[in-house]
Amino acid sequence: MQIIENSTVYDVIIVGSGAGGGMATKILSEAGLKVAVVEAGPYFDPADPEQMTQLKWPHESPRRGASTVRPFGDFDSAYGGWEIEGEPYAKEEGTDFKWFRSRMLGGRTNHWGRISLRFGPKDFKRKNIDGLGDNWPIGYDDVKPYYDKVDKLIGVFGTNEGLPNDPDGFFLPPPKPRLHELFYIKGARKSNIPVYPSRMSMLTKKINNDRGVCFYCGQCSRACQVYADFSSGTCLIFPAQKNGGQIDLFVNCMVREVTTNEEGKATGVSYINKEDRKEYKLKGKIVVLAASACSSARILLNSKSTQHPNGLGNSSDIVGKYLHDSTGTNRMAFVPDLMNRETYNEDGVGGMHVYTPWWLENENLDFPRGYHIEMWGGLGMPSYGFGFNVNDFNSFFGLPVGGYGNGLRKDIKKYYGSVIGMAGRGESVAQKDNYCEIDPTKVDEFGVPILKFNYKWTDHEIKQVKHMHDTFEEIMHNMGGEPLGGKPGKDTNYGILVPGEIIHEVGTTRMGDNKKTSVVNSYQQLHDVDNVFIVDAGPFVSQADKNPTWTILALSWRTSDYIVEQLKQQNI
Amino acid sequence: MDRRKSLKSILLGGVASGLAVHGCNPKPEATTEETLAVNKYAYGRTPKEQEAIEELLSETFFKEHEMTTIAALCNLILPAEDGLKGALDAEVPDFIEFMVKDIPEYQPTLRGGLMWLDHKCNTEFDVEFIAASEDQQKSVLDTIAFPDITIPEAERPLEIQFFSLMRNLTLTGYYTTKIGIDELGYKGNSPNVWDGVPEHVLQQHGVSYDEDWLAKCVDQSKRGTLAEWDENGNLLT
Numbered sequence: 001m002q003i004i005e006n007s008t009v010y011d012v013i014i015v016g017s018g019a020g021g022g023m024a025t026k027i028l029s030e031a032g033l034k035v036a037v038v039e040a041g042p043y044f045d046p047a048d049p050e051q052m053t054q055l056k057w058p059h060e061s062p063r064r065g066a067s068t069v070r071p072f073g074d075f076d077s078a079y080g081g082w083e084i085e086g087e088p089y090a091k092e093e094g095t096d097f098k099w100f101r102s103r104m105l106g107g108r109t110n111h112w113g114r115i116s117l118r119f120g121p122k123d124f125k126r127k128n129i130d131g132l133g134d135n136w137p138i139g140y141d142d143v144k145p146y147y148d149k150v151d152k153l154i155g156v157f158g159t160n161e162g163l164p165n166d167p168d169g170f171f172l173p174p175p176k177p178r179l180h181e182l183f184y185i186k187g188a189r190k191s192n193i194p195v196y197p198s199r200m201s202m203l204t205k206k207i208n209n210d211r212g213v214c215f216y217c218g219q220c221s222r223a224c225q226v227y228a229d230f231s232s233g234t235c236l237i238f239p240a241q242k243n244g245g246q247i248d249l250f251v252n253c254m255v256r257e258v259t260t261n262e263e264g265k266a267t268g269v270s271y272i273n274k275e276d277r278k279e280y281k282l283k284g285k286i287v288v289l290a291a292s293a294c295s296s297a298r299i300l301l302n303s304k305s306t307q308h309p310n311g312l313g314n315s316s317d318i319v320g321k322y323l324h325d326s327t328g329t330n331r332m333a334f335v336p337d338l339m340n341r342e343t344y345n346e347d348g349v350g351g352m353h354v355y356t357p358w359w360l361e362n363e364n365l366d367f368p369r370g371y372h373i374e375m376w377g378g379l380g381m382p383s384y385g386f387g388f389n390v391n392d393f394n395s396f397f398g399l400p401v402g403g404y405g406n407g408l409r410k411d412i413k414k415y416y417g418s419v420i421g422m423a424g425r426g427e428s429v430a431q432k433d434n435y436c437e438i439d440p441t442k443v444d445e446f447g448v449p450i451l452k453f454n455y456k457w458t459d460h461e462i463k464q465v466k467h468m469h470d471t472f473e474e475i476m477h478n479m480g481g482e483p484l485g486g487k488p489g490k491d492t493n494y495g496i497l498v499p500g501e502i503i504h505e506v507g508t509t510r511m512g513d514n515k516k517t518s519v520v521n522s523y524q525q526l527h528d529v530d531n532v533f534i535v536d537a538g539p540f541v542s543q544a545d546k547n548p549t550w551t552i553l554a555l556s557w558r559t560s561d562y563i564v565e566q567l568k569q570q571n572i
Numbered sequence: 573m574d575r576r577k578s579l580k581s582i583l584l585g586g587v588a589s590g591l592a593v594h595g596c597n598p599k600p601e602a603t604t605e606e607t608l609a610v611n612k613y614a615y616g617r618t619p620k621e622q623e624a625i626e627e628l629l630s631e632t633f634f635k636e637h638e639m640t641t642i643a644a645l646c647n648l649i650l651p652a653e654d655g656l657k658g659a660l661d662a663e664v665p666d667f668i669e670f671m672v673k674d675i676p677e678y679q680p681t682l683r684g685g686l687m688w689l690d691h692k693c694n695t696e697f698d699v700e701f702i703a704a705s706e707d708q709q710k711s712v713l714d715t716i717a718f719p720d721i722t723i724p725e726a727e728r729p730l731e732i733q734f735f736s737l738m739r740n741l742t743l744t745g746y747y748t749t750k751i752g753i754d755e756l757g758y759k760g761n762s763p764n765v766w767d768g769v770p771e772h773v774l775q776q777h778g779v780s781y782d783e784d785w786l787a788k789c790v791d792q793s794k795r796g797t798l799a800e801w802d803e804n805g806n807l808l809t
Contacts, residue, residue, distance in 0.1 A: 042618070053616040055761060058748035060615040062625060062670045065748070069621060079618060152801070159788045160805055170805045173790035176768035182779040197788060204790045205799045205809075213795050215763035342773055343757035348766045381761050382753060387743025389736075392721055402718040404649045404739060406656065409755070412747065416756065 003270065005281045010036040010248075012563070013269055013284035015255045015299065018107030019549050020535035020556040021290030022232030027560035028288075029245025033567075036282055037237070038250045038271055040291075041079055041103030044110065044233060046223035053077055053222040058383045065383030071100075073383065077223035078102040078111040086445030090452040097323075097436075097453035098500040099294060105251060106233035107292070108503065109549070110223045113351050114230060115374070116156045116201040117546035118147045118554075120165030123427075126542050130368045132429045132460075136541040137513045137522040140167065146554035154230050154553070155207040157349075158199030166357045172205045174198065174353065175216070178346045180377035180420050181354045183335060187479035188356060193373075193471070198355040201230035201550075210239055218380070220350025229350070250282070256448050257303040257312075258287050258532060264307030266532045272446040286531045286563060286572060290556070293323070293538040294436050297508035298451050300519075301438045311438075313509070313526035318519050321435045322510050323453070324543060326502040327371065327426040327461045329488070329495040331472045333481035334393050338377075338418040346379050358426075358545050367463035370545045371426025373471070379417040387412055396482055420481060424468030427545040428461045430507050434499070455499040466494040504548050509538035523562040524555060531572050535559050628673045637702075638686050642668055642738075644702050645689075648709060649742040657751045664745035671741060678737065685734025692731075767792050 011033035014021045021037060029035045044051055053075040058064045061074040068074075071081040080102040089099055102108040121140040127133055144167070150156075151170035160168035174197035177185065185195045202214045202224075211234070212226025220229045227234040241247055252274040259267045259281060268283040289296040297320045303312035311319055351374075358370030391411035394401050439452035469487055476483045488495030499505075512518025515527035524539045526532045535556035537548045544551075566572045613625055634642065643665045652658030659665075672678045689701040689712065697708050704712070716735040719728055725736070746752040768789075774780055800808045 051616045055763075056615045057750070057753070057761065059750065060613065062613050062629065062667075063674050064667070064744065066671070066674065068674050069624070075615070077616075148805075151805075155799070157790070168805050170801045171807070172799055173807060174788065175766050176781065176786065176789045179769045179773065179777060179779070182769070182774075182781070183777075186779060197785075205795050206797060207799050216766040217761060217763065219761075337777055342770075342776065343759055344770060344773065345759040345762070345764050346766070346769065347760035347764075379758065379760070381758055382744075382747045382756065384744055384748065387747050388740040389721075390739070390743055395721060400718055401721050402736070402739070404713055404717050404735075406651060406653065408650065408739070408743065409656070412743065412756065 003279045003281050006283065008034075008036075008248075008283070010034050010268075010282065010284040011567075012036070012286045012288055013038065013282055014288045014290055015269060016040075016107060016289070016291035016295070016536065017105050017237060018102075018232050018290060018292065018536065019109050019552045020537075021288070022106065022109070022236035023553050023556035024288050024290060024535050024560050025245075025247060026236040026240040027557055028563065029240045029247050030243055031560075031564040033564070034246040036248045036250060036284065038253050038255055038269060038282065039105050039107075040254045040274075041105065041107075041252065043249070043251045044077075044079070044104040044106055044223075045238075046077065046110070046231070046234065047225045047227070052225055054219050054225050055217060056222075058381065063384060066385070072111060072221060075219070075383075076111050076221050078108065079104045087450075088442065088444065089450050090439045090442060092452060092454040095454050095456050096498045097455045098498050099451075099453070099505075100500070100503045101292070101295070105237065105249070106231045109230065109232040111221045112503075112549065113374075113547070114200040114202060114220050115351065115355075115547045116199055116230070116550045117357075117372075118167045118169060119143070119544045119546055119551050120163075120167055122165045123542065123544035123546065126369070130362065132368055134430070134510075134512070134541050137511055142522075143551070143554050143558065146557045147550065149557060150550060150553045154201055154235050155203045155211075156199055156201045156550070157197070157204045159197045161196055163357065169199075171199070172203065172207070175204055175348055177353050178348055178378050179341075180335070180338060180417070181352070181375070183338065183479045184375050184420065184475065185354060187475040187481070188373075190478040191474050193356055193475065194359050195354050195356050198352045200349060200351060202349045203228045204349075210242070211235065214349055216345075216348055218347030218350050253280070254446050254448070255291065255299055256446070257299060258289075260303070260305050260307060260312065260529070262307070264305070264529060266312075266529055272448070274446070277446070286533070286567075288559075288563075289532065289534045289538075290536045292536050293505050293508045293540075294451055296534055296536055296538050297436055298438065300509065302449055308528065313519050313528045313532060315528050316516050316519060318510065318517065320437050320508050321432050322430040322507040323434050323436055323455060323505060324428045324430045324507045325499050326504040326543060326545070326547075327428050327457075327465055328424060328497040328502040329465045329468050330421060330423045330497075331469060331476070331487075331495075332419055332421045332484045333476040333479070334396065334415075334484055335418055335420055335479055335481040336396070337480050338420075339414055341379065341417045343379055343416070347381070348378075352376060365467065367460050367467065368429060369427035369460070369464065371424045371464060371468055372545050373468075374423045374425060375420060377417070377420040391415070393418070419484075420476070420479070422472045422475065424465065424472070425502060425504075425545065425547070426461070426464050426468070427543060429458065430510075430542055431458065436508060453500075457493065457496055457499065462493045462496055465496040469494055504537075504543060506537035506540035506543045506548055509534050510541050511539040512541070524559040525562075533559050533563060628670060631673055632669075633672050633679070634669055638683070639665055639669065640702050641686050641689065644709070645738050646742050648706075648713065649739055650746055656755065659742050659746050662746045662749040662751045664742050667745035668741050681730065681734050681737055684730055685738070688731045688734065765792050765795070
């Protein structure tokens with residue numbers, strides 16, 4: 001089959017349109033560069049009535065929002081999931097990994113939790129503290145100016161608390177806590193566990209004239225039609241187009257590899273157009289990979305040539321290694337003092353109004369690194385699953401469980417809004433032998449060799465998660481709550497979620513000064529090829545007990561500035 | 573006649589004749605209903621998802637007798653009485669028919685449980701479940717409606733799992749409709765301005781806001797004012 005070549009030579013080809021790709025698109029196009037954005041999924045605009053799920057009622061879905069098709073429920077905006085037909089991945093026996101992909105313009109930024117935390121000074125230099133893993137070649141001071149710019153450009157609510165490792169920023173004011181959050185605050189404080197307003201990227205206040213202000217429907221996971229929450233399409237790519245940027249969007253186009261010339265420099269990408277299933281080539285002076293940590297690693301490993309026999313940028317053999325996700329586990333509690341609630345609209349923003357950042361010192365603990373606590377609850381909109389096990393809580397009062405007839409209506413009302421959930425999200429220690437690699441025996445439906453994962457938690461993570469459960473129970477009891485579902489024990493590794501399940505996977509193309517032990521330099525430029533950059537979470541050396549998005553955005557901006565500068569100096 | 577209406581008429585009786593009169597109405601009502609059925613589930617589906625939904629809707633899993641039995645069960649779980657709407661008003665049997673196709677794992681439990689019900693009623697009263705008197709029906713349900721939740725669900729007898737699933741689906745099916753949501757009193761899913769828990773609700777639950785905390789929160793009267801900060805990140809507006 002002949003490969004169809006586009007005659008345009010782009011200044012930059014950006015692969016992927018999530019947080020990293022969106023930011024690169026904005027900065028590079030606004031610098032006057034001609035940009036191609038290649039996205040594996042369709043165009044998506046949450047303001048398009050054809051694609052909108054926000055403000056729909058559960059009965060508008062025949063399955064009432066059940067997660068049969070979309071894993072986070074029928075109204076979640078992500079097109080994709082843990083399994084995508086025609087695009088499999090493999091796992092080494094005895095190991096586990098779950099890989100969430102969102103195939104659409106904006107990628108996974110369309111449905112994420114919008115928890116937008118800066119890494120702190122310690123997060124870049126963990127090896128100095130506990131001797132484990134590696135330090136980043138850069139520090140907080142290198143990234144701070146970009147965090148500041150991201151705060152102002154995109155908008156994040158929160159509060160300046162002067163915390164040593166959870167830096168202050170340019171925050172919009174946070175929303176007031178909901179009722180269950182006041183219970184959480186009370187319960188946590190009783191054990192001297194601090195609670196602060198959460199830090200999330202929804203506009204509680206106007207930030208510019210292009211985006212609306214939050215109207216508190218609590219549905220950020222459905223993507224916002226007035227663009228009041230952050231997603232890459234609505235806050236970066238659309239504004240860049242509006243600003244007159246020369247941006248060609250290639251949607252439903254799955255990049256196969258980065259093409260290179262005889263000197264080994266990148267010349268562009270080849271991709272498969274999902275609609276006609278034909279292979280195409282795009283030419284570019286610079287290639288910026290932003291396909292997600294694992295997808296970018298896959299593209300590099302599949303980009304084999306005489307000059308790069310081990311895959312592009314992989315002379316170190318480090319591409320795919322040091323894959324790591326956040327640790328995570330959850331627990332719920334029934335809180336009798338939250339029974340018999342009067343109802344009012346407390347949807348609020350999508351997610352928590354308060355949270356607990358990591359608050360302890362590891363010297364007194366049997367695990368390294370920390371975790372933050374998220375929580376949920378309240379008078380939520382019913383969807384599939386509402387009313388299941390309607391009166392199980394009767395067992396706490398010695399009353400019969402089950403039955404039928406109109407007494408069930410009273411039970412529904414009595415227990416509505418009386419459950420609080422807690423989740424710990426923590427930092428794992430990056431391990432060289434947790435990795436993804438190409439499985440040469442299998443291809444996806446586009447003929448591209450697929451990834452095989454090899455990932456095991458270590459004792460560090462398992463002990464951390466055990467600590468999470470001890471903390472949850474303590475807070476729950478302080479609230480007068482009854483923890484539900486039994487405390488997970490040693491037999492289940494204390495309920496630690498499967499690697500990948502928190503969807504914070506990072507580290508596959510890690511950053512470093514030594515080209516033998518890292519893939520990119522501190523500007524996220526391949527050591528091996530100077531016109532290829534990576535702006536997703538692949539370059540993360542360690543992922544902190546923070547959600548990675550804000551750091552992806554800050555580093556992508558920093559790399560984009562560097563690209564513009566290097567082009568000016570004719571260094572690339 | 574629409575299957576849903578027929579079910580309701582079988583159960584509630586009397587409505588059937590009304591429908592027959594309706595059927596003579598010369599208005600092209602059927603066309604309108606068909607259009608509605610196609611548009612009913614427009615909620616941001618991809619073309620592939622939309623096709624899958626239409627395919628499920630076009631299939632029939634439960635046989636007529638099973639649907640009638642399901643409707644009878646739904647009506648016992650959430651009857652319309654005391655001015656309240658019931659599970660049949662909220663078209664719960666249709667929802668269950670959809671879910672059993674959407675989540676095929678439910679099929680053996682539901683189909684097997686329905687058989688169990690008829691077998692039990694045949695054994696005890698020499699009639700199928702739907703033909704039994706309400707007292708007889710309830711006497712059967714009383715043996716399966718109260719699970720021992722100290723035993724893991726999968727280890728409970730099938731008929732108990734069956735009824736628990738029926739109850740779950742009936743309640744979820746009811747409370748996710750407009751009727752159920754109104755009854756529950758859920759007030760959200762509409763644009764509004766969140767400005768904290770009402771004072772009397774705080775008092776009911778014995779909690780209060782910290783003044784220090786509130787001072788940091790958004791002043792909703794200024795939500796439309798463009799955010800500006802000083803160089804230290806202090807919000808000026």
